[in-house]
Every structure is written in structure tokens, then in C-alpha cells.
Amino acid sequence: MVEDDSGQKLSIDELRQRYEQEKRKRTRPDGMAQWQELSEELDRDPYVEPGFTRDPVVEETTVVIVGGGFAGMLTAIHLAKHGITDVRIVEKAGDFGGTWYWNRYPGCMCDVESYVYMPMLEETGFMPTERYSSASEIFEYSQLLARTFDLYPRALFQTDVTGAAWDDEAQRWQVTTSRNDRLSARFFVLAGGILHKAKLPGIPGIEEFEGTAFHTSRWDYAYTGGSPTEPMSNLVGKRVGIIGTGATAVQVVPQVAKVADELYVFQRTPGAVGVRNQQPTDVEWFESLPPGWQHERIVNFTQAVTGAKPDVDMVDDGWTEVMWVDTQKAADTPAEAEELERIDFEVMEAIRRRVDEVVDDAETAAKLKPYWGKHCKRVCFHDEYLPAFNRPNVHLVDTDGRGVDAVSARGPVVDGVEYPVDLLIYASGFEVTTDLHHRLGFDPVGRNGVALSERWAQGAHTLHGVLASGFPNMLLISLVQGGFGTNFSHLLSESAKHVASIVETCIENGITVIESEEGAEDEWLSVLHGVGFGGARYFMACTPSFYNSEQQAIDSRAARNLTYTGSLLDYVGYLERWRADPNLPGVFIQRVTDTAN
Numbered sequence: 001m002v003e004d005d006s007g008q009k010l011s012i013d014e015l016r017q018r019y020e021q022e023k024r025k026r027t028r029p030d031g032m033a034q035w036q037e038l039s040e041e042l043d044r045d046p047y048v049e050p051g052f053t054r055d056p057v058v059e060e061t062t063v064v065i066v067g068g069g070f071a072g073m074l075t076a077i078h079l080a081k082h083g084i085t086d087v088r089i090v091e092k093a094g095d096f097g098g099t100w101y102w103n104r105y106p107g108c109m110c111d112v113e114s115y116v117y118m119p120m121l122e123e124t125g126f127m128p129t130e131r132y133s134s135a136s137e138i139f140e141y142s143q144l145l146a147r148t149f150d151l152y153p154r155a156l157f158q159t160d161v162t163g164a165a166w167d168d169e170a171q172r173w174q175v176t177t178s179r180n181d182r183l184s185a186r187f188f189v190l191a192g193g194i195l196h197k198a199k200l201p202g203i204p205g206i207e208e209f210e211g212t213a214f215h216t217s218r219w220d221y222a223y224t225g226g227s228p229t230e231p232m233s234n235l236v237g238k239r240v241g242i243i244g245t246g247a248t249a250v251q252v253v254p255q256v257a258k259v260a261d262e263l264y265v266f267q268r269t270p271g272a273v274g275v276r277n278q279q280p281t282d283v284e285w286f287e288s289l290p291p292g293w294q295h296e297r298i299v300n301f302t303q304a305v306t307g308a309k310p311d312v313d314m315v316d317d318g319w320t321e322v323m324w325v326d327t328q329k330a331a332d333t334p335a336e337a338e339e340l341e342r343i344d345f346e347v348m349e350a351i352r353r354r355v356d357e358v359v360d361d362a363e364t365a366a367k368l369k370p371y372w373g374k375h376c377k378r379v380c381f382h383d384e385y386l387p388a389f390n391r392p393n394v395h396l397v398d399t400d401g402r403g404v405d406a407v408s409a410r411g412p413v414v415d416g417v418e419y420p421v422d423l424l425i426y427a428s429g430f431e432v433t434t435d436l437h438h439r440l441g442f443d444p445v446g447r448n449g450v451a452l453s454e455r456w457a458q459g460a461h462t463l464h465g466v467l468a469s470g471f472p473n474m475l476l477i478s479l480v481q482g483g484f485g486t487n488f489s490h491l492l493s494e495s496a497k498h499v500a501s502i503v504e505t506c507i508e509n510g511i512t513v514i515e516s517e518e519g520a521e522d523e524w525l526s527v528l529h530g531v532g533f534g535g536a537r538y539f540m541a542c543t544p545s546f547y548n549s550e551q552q553a554i555d556s557r558a559a560r561n562l563t564y565t566g567s568l569l570d571y572v573g574y575l576e577r578w579r580a581d582p583n584l585p586g587v588f589i590q591r592v593t594d595t596a597n
């Protein structure tokens with residue numbers, strides 16, 4: 001028995017029904033089509049001066065990397081460790097940092113502990129100031145990484161790749177950009193980001209709004225005043241609306257609540273918000289850490305959040321508490337399935353109880369409670385979000401799962417009530433499961449002139465999500481058939497290490513062409529299906545989200561575009577075993593001598 005929001009005890013059966021009811025309310029026939037792209041104006045980079053120009057670059061390099069976030073930077077760093085520095089990084093932003101370049105909204109921070117999130121702390125000697133670093137600190141750290149490993153001279157910023165084609169004769173990728181560069185490279189690394197393409201809800205009338213509006217990843221401090229570290233003084237006297245209650249909104253709401261006259265939070269599905277418990281770094285502890293500590297801690301954290309239960313839970317925070325048992329896995333017996341379901345209910349029940357403990361108004365508290373399984377969406381951790389709803393200027397506008405009905409020239413409309421606002425903030429997230437070429441913004445053309453969109457028209461074909469048949473010397477870092485994990489930077493570090501090692505192996509062994517074989521890709525797909533079986537059942541019962549492509553029916557295409565849903569450490573094991581095998585199993589290669597013949 002567990003207790004519901006009115007203090008009534010609910011049986012597991014009743015709770016199961018409640019979850020199903022909440023899921024049904026939110027399952028829409030338009031599925032993924034409910035979203036729309038940002039207009040050019042909303043997508044504009046607010047952090048660079050307009051008018052930047054430079055001469056086109058025409059060059060031949062060993063490697064071109066698309067993306068200057070952690071994945072691209074770490075790939076370049078690992079390549080440099082192998083002595084490969086003839087590398088060009090193309091990045092649409094004005095600096096390194098990826099997600100930490102774009103997300104500068106007030107309150108932005110990383111909810112994964114900084115000591116396991118920020119890569120290469122031992123190499124750089126950097127000590128995060130707090131247990132959970134602010135976005136500003138991580139952005140500055142990205143710049144430090146770039147300086148430390150001399151990446152700046154290799155970057156082309158404010159530059160979009162517009163096209164890339166494999167030239168079979170030259171055995172090179174020919175890459176073009178929005179600044180008329182012509183780059184020719186032996187290896188082409190796609191590290192374009194995981195949460196990189198912002199999206200808007202397709203609410204009727206959204207383009208009619210006459211006030212100021214922006215997406216959280218394009219925060220306009222010129223309008224709000226302040227900065228990521230200073231109060232937004234221009235919001236005094238303003239009415240602000242925020243659409244969304246995901247991980248981003250949870251961080252933004254308390255900051256806006258402090259200054260705006262009125263804040264309306266438009267909610268479709270309540271987020272789950274556990275205890276944060278931010279702490280300054282204990283300098284003595286940090287300085288006493290022995291060599292090799294960071295990798296050990298990173299692995300320990302990933303074990304703890306994937307149900308692998310290390311003897312000692314080194315991080316021991318909200319994440320490890322919530323994820324200690326993997327309740328989405330396939331159970332061996334009905335009794336185990338029941339036990340996993342009970343654990344999941346109890347974890348979420350503790351989160352729901354916290355809402356009652358913190359939020360004064362019982363009606364508001366009831367609306368803020370999430371009724372979905374703990375793996376269905378990303379759980380958040382924050383100590384100021386729920387208390388913000390006790391402020392008289394903060395109003396929760398719950399849409400009972402429907403979403404905002406319309407947007408008028410004056411503001412959002414729900415249940416026939418118009419909420420006039422001066423500023424409308426879209427905390428509406430990013431594309432995650434849309435086609436990779438769409439998210440990249442260009443369509444790589446592989447062997448025989450076949451584009452990625454054509455080759456993958458019925459779903460992806462890869463080995464480990466990294467090599468792809470038909471696309472020689474192209475190396476992918478993405479979620480498509482790749483790994484997944486709570487600590488994205490762990491995933492990106494391991495992927496970057498793998499990609500760099502493949503390039504190094506090719507160069508060392510005179511391999512001019514490498515691509516995966518279709519048979520090996522099929523075997524990899526079987527692995528993905530095998531490990532995804534338990535998760536697929538779990539996600540069918542989940543409320544819609546980007547984790548399950550908004551509950552859109554799984555067609556044969558979606559059944560190929562999976563991630564490895566088992567433990568990230570198991571995924572890393574596949575990569576390591578492949579690297580350790582000198583026969584390079586499952587790939588087609590051509591060597592210098594082959595070409596000479």
C-alpha cells in the first residue's frame with residue numbers, strides 16, 4: 001500500500017491504474033509531430049556579435065570533427081595523445097563548450113556531480129568550486145580544456161557544415177561549410193551533440209505572440225538584464241510565463257520567481273524533483289584524492305546508477321539513491337517483476353511525499369506530483385524549485401496533461417483563460433530521437449553517392465553506433481545505436497576514446513579505408529534488441545517523453561534507431577573488447593598496399 005495525494009492509501013494495482021490514466025491523458029495522435037523547429041530569429045546565437053566574417057579555409061587534414069562540445073573536444077584531445085594533431089574542428093557556436101555554450105539560462109547547472117561530470121580533472125588540475133557545478137563554471141572549464149590541449153588554433157567557430165561527401169578516388173571526405181571552406185579529410189567525425197537542436201511545442205498561435213519570447217538555450221540577457229551570475233533586474237515589474245516543467249524549467253523557475261512581478265508556470269506533466277543538497281567542495285578532501293581517483297569515481301557512479309551496486313557508493317547522492325535499482329530491466333520471474341515494480345513505486349512515492357512536505361497549498365501540491373515510473377523521464381534534483389510555488393507571485397497553471405491550448409498575441413491560453421505576459425520562455429527541450437541528418441543540419445553522402453538519409457531510411461545500420469557501412473572513415477558519436485547513461489560526459493569520454501583509437505589504428509597500420517560490415521551491424525542490432533527487451537516493456541507503460549519518442553508506435557525504423565539501453569559499462573565493454581582484438585572484427589578495411597594493387 002502507498003498513500004496518494006489526498007492521503008488515501010493506494011494499492012499497487014490502483015497506483016498502476018493511476019499511472020496508466022496519466023499516460024493516456026498525455027498520449028497524442030500527433031506523437032513526435034507535435035513539435036516544431038525554432039524560427040531563424042529564435043535560433044540566432046545571442047552570445048556573439050553580429051557581422052563576423054573571415055576568409056574561407058581550403059585545406060587537407062587528417063581529421064575533421066563536427067562539433068566543439070565535450071565529444072568533439074575529447075576526440076581531439078585523445079587524438080593528440082596518439083600524436084595526431086592534424087585536426088580541424090568545425091563548430092557553429094562562437095566557442096567551445098557545446099551544451100554549456102548554449103545553455104546560459106539563470107540557474108543553469110549540471111545535476112550530475114562535478115567530480116564525475118567534468119572530464120580530465122586530474123590532467124587539468126582544476127577543482128570545481130561546488131559539488132554541482134554551475135553552467136558558467138563548466139563553460140569556463142571547456143575553455144580551459146581547449147587552452148590546455150591547444151584546441152583553439154584548430155577551431156572554425158560560427159561555422160556550419162553544409163555538406164560532406166566521400167570521395168572514393170581520393171579516399172577522403174570533402175566537407176563544405178557556411179563560410180565557403182573546403183576541407184578535405186581522411187577521417188570525418190560526427191560529434192554534433194546529443195541535446196543540440198532546440199524545439200518548440202507546436203501550440204496553435206505561438207507565432208502570434210507579440211511580447212518577447214525565447215528558448216532557454218538562447219537566453220536573452222539584453223531583455224532580462226543580469227547575467228548567469230547576477231540578478232535579472234529588468235524583470236522587475238514584468239509578467240513572465242514559462243512553458244515546460246522538465247530539468248531546465250526546474251532550474252529556471254526559482255531564479256525568475258525571485259525577480260518577476262508574476263510568474264506563470266504552464267505545466268503538462270509534473271517533473272520529479274528530488275533533494276539536491278548542494279555543497280562547496282571540501283578542499284582538503286579534494287587535494288587528498290590519490291592519482292586515478294577520477295576514473296574510479298566515474299565508474300563507481302555509473303555502476304551505482306545502473307543497478308550494478310558497488311560495495312561503496314562514492315557519490316552517494318540523489319541520483320544514486322533513485323537509480324540504485326534498475327527497475328526497467330527484464331525480470332527473470334514474476335516475483336522479481338513485482339518486486340521491481342514495488343521498488344519503483346516507492347522511489348516515486350518518496351518524491352511525491354516531498355512535494356507535500358514542501359508546498360504549502362494542498363491543491364498546488366497535488367498538481368505538482370509526478371505519476372510516472374522513475375526511468376520514464378529524467379528525474380531532477382533541486383532544493384528551490386518546489387519552494388518557489390509558496391511565493392505569492394508564482395502561479396502553477398496545470399493543464400491536466402493537455403498542454404497549453406493556444407497562444408494569443410498577449411500570452412498563453414488554458415481552459416479558455418488567457419494569461420497575458422510580457423515575456424514567454426520556452427523550456428521545451430531538444431530533439432533527441434529525430435533523424436540524425438536532420439539534427440546535424442546536413443546529410444553526409446557516402447559510397448556511391450548514397451546519402452545517410454537514404455541509407456538509413458528504414459533505420460540505422462552501425463557497429464556500436466560508431467562505424468557505418470557505406471560511410472567509409474566516418475565515425476559517429478551519438479545516441480543512435482550507441483550507449484546511454486546518466487552521466488553523459490562518461491559516455492562521451494568513452495566514445496571519444498574509441499573514435500580516436502580507431503583513427504590511430506588505421507594510421508599505424510596503413511589502413512586507408514574502414515567501415516563496418518553489414519553482418520556485424522546486424523549482430524549489433526541483435527545485441528541492442530536483446531538488451532532493450534526489458535526496457536521496451538517498461539517504456540510502453542511510461543508517460544510520453546523524448547525517451548519513448550512521445551509513445552509513437554514503434555515501427556521497424558524506430559526499432560533500429562535504438563540506443564544501448566543496458567548499463568553504460570556493458571556498452572563500454574563491447575568497445576574495449578573490439579579494440580583489444582587485433583583482427584578488427586566486423587569491419588571492412590583497405591590498406592595502402594591494397595590500393596596500390
Ligand code: NDP
Nearest residue numbers: 109110111201244245246247248268269378403404428429
Ligand atoms: P524536456 O524535454 O525535458 O522538457 C520539455 C518540457 O516542455 C516538458 O515539461 C514538456 O511537458 C513541456 N511541454 C511540451 N509541450 C508543451 C505544451 N504544449 N504545453 C505545456 N508544456 C509543454 O526539456 P528540458 O530542456 O527540460 O530537458 C531536456 C534534457 O536536457 C533533460 O532531459 C536532460 O537530459 C538535459 N538537462 C540536463 C540538465 C543537467 O543538470 N544535467 C539540466 C537541464 C537539462 P511533457 O513533460 O508533458 O512533455
